Amino acid sequence: MTPKIITASYKIVTPMFIGGADQTPEDGVRPPSVKGALRFWWRALNWGEIRSNKDNDEEALKALHQQEALLFGSANDNERKVGQGKFLLRVTLSSETIERPRLAGLGLQYLLGQGLCDSRQGGKILRDAISKGDLNIQCVLHPSITQIQKEQLEQALLIFGLLGGLGSRARKGFGSVAISYINSKKYPAPRNKEELLATLKQLKQNVLTVTKPPFTAFSNVSRIDLSLSGSNGLDLLGIAGEQQQLYRSWGHRNYNGQHVVGSEKAEQNFRQSHDLMQDVGDRIRPTTMPNKAVFGLPQNYFFSSTKADIQFTLNESNRSRRASPLLIHVHQLPNEAVLIQTLLPAVFLNPNERLSFKKAKSSISFDLNYDETMTDWKIIERYLDRQAFIMGDTV
Numbered sequence: 001m002t003p004k005i006i007t008a009s010y011k012i013v014t015p016m017f018i019g020g021a022d023q024t025p026e027d028g029v030r031p032p033s034v035k036g037a038l039r040f041w042w043r044a045l046n047w048g049e050i051r052s053n054k055d056n057d058e059e060a061l062k063a064l065h066q067q068e069a070l071l072f073g074s075a076n077d078n079e080r081k082v083g084q085g086k087f088l089l090r091v092t093l094s095s096e097t098i099e100r101p102r103l104a105g106l107g108l109q110y111l112l113g114q115g116l117c118d119s120r121q122g123g124k125i126l127r128d129a130i131s132k133g134d135l136n137i138q139c140v141l142h143p144s145i146t147q148i149q150k151e152q153l154e155q156a157l158l159i160f161g162l163l164g165g166l167g168s169r170a171r172k173g174f175g176s177v178a179i180s181y182i183n184s185k186k187y188p189a190p191r192n193k194e195e196l197l198a199t200l201k202q203l204k205q206n207v208l209t210v211t212k213p214p215f216t217a218f219s220n221v222s223r224i225d226l227s228l229s230g231s232n233g234l235d236l237l238g239i240a241g242e243q244q245q246l247y248r249s250w251g252h253r254n255y256n257g258q259h260v261v262g263s264e265k266a267e268q269n270f271r272q273s274h275d276l277m278q279d280v281g282d283r284i285r286p287t288t289m290p291n292k293a294v295f296g297l298p299q300n301y302f303f304s305s306t307k308a309d310i311q312f313t314l315n316e317s318n319r320s321r322r323a324s325p326l327l328i329h330v331h332q333l334p335n336e337a338v339l340i341q342t343l344l345p346a347v348f349l350n351p352n353e354r355l356s357f358k359k360a361k362s363s364i365s366f367d368l369n370y371d372e373t374m375t376d377w378k379i380i381e382r383y384l385d386r387q388a389f390i391m392g393d394t395v
Helices: 031-052 057-072 106-112 147-163 193-204 233-248 271-281 291-295 378-384
Strands: 005-012 087-099 129-141 177-182 223-230 259-261 299-303 308-314 326-332 337-343 354-359 365-369
Touching: 005 147, 031 057, 031 087, 031 147, 057 147, 106 233, 129 147, 147 177, 147 193, 147 326, 147 337, 177 326, 193 223, 223 233, 223 378, 233 326, 233 337, 233 378, 271 291, 271 299, 271 308, 271 354, 291 299, 291 378, 337 378
Parallel strands: none
Antiparallel strands: 005 129, 005 177, 087 129, 223 337, 299 308, 308 354, 326 337, 354 365
């Protein structure tokens, strides 16, 4: 019997910084990277329904892991072997262009960060990327796959191409992939902005949980914004970077004595973060974390007046990052590009998790225990509400 196959095609919309140990994209896009992304979106979509049928998060997480292992495969599930899952994944890349992207403007520099961009050299990009191409995915289904599992896989393939991406800085909008085709009658690829909005609402309607998830997933407090539209997706991403930098940055003092961000007057929305980190540099022990930390960790603060460089991060041996709950995606429709921003509030950190303040080139170091009152999710909501994002379509 001929195996059933789910086929999906995606356009690479923004430069994709992906590669192996040598950080070069010549090897293309490998199946483990795609499968990892599909697992992420599968968990994000299915947490609400699983949690609604369990008494607590612990039981729900165990059930989620078991169902994920059955569909995607796992070396083992406690004492029970699972195997390779319910489908085989094939990934091909066609019509790709690998190149060093052009110099980045200030907004793109902000989103790229120091590892991919050198702002001191006018926004010089430091790595090659897949700047465009077609990503083609085939999922060869095992005969034992259930109809529910098949539909869950179709949903994951679809939302990966509506909100996701691959490679470094994927949460910042780089490596965005836009689904252009999937052979699913129930979950077709949207062809215009109206269909895009309707599809996102349909995918989110099964969210049943009323509490923040213990990991990045959809819930009743999630938010998807269609923030900007235009003809060029990379230009939209640059605008988003400019607005985020303007909202988050304290600015630097120009020759007139004014604090500016680029050519704009600094808004200085986060005085609490600025003053707290300045106090740390002056050896004053902190009693809370900078409120701007809700955008993710680690964070670095540099004070030009004193040349103090202070890092705020997790003080854990097994991890140093808390990924941003705000995901940026650039979606390419046939006639326009749309910038989508997704806020997925979740348990920010575990109770009493250790946080660390460290001043570079000094002995100054302070630790702090986290509690959930330190995290204000309205900070990101206010960013999304800014008038600079004027489309006003929110899911």
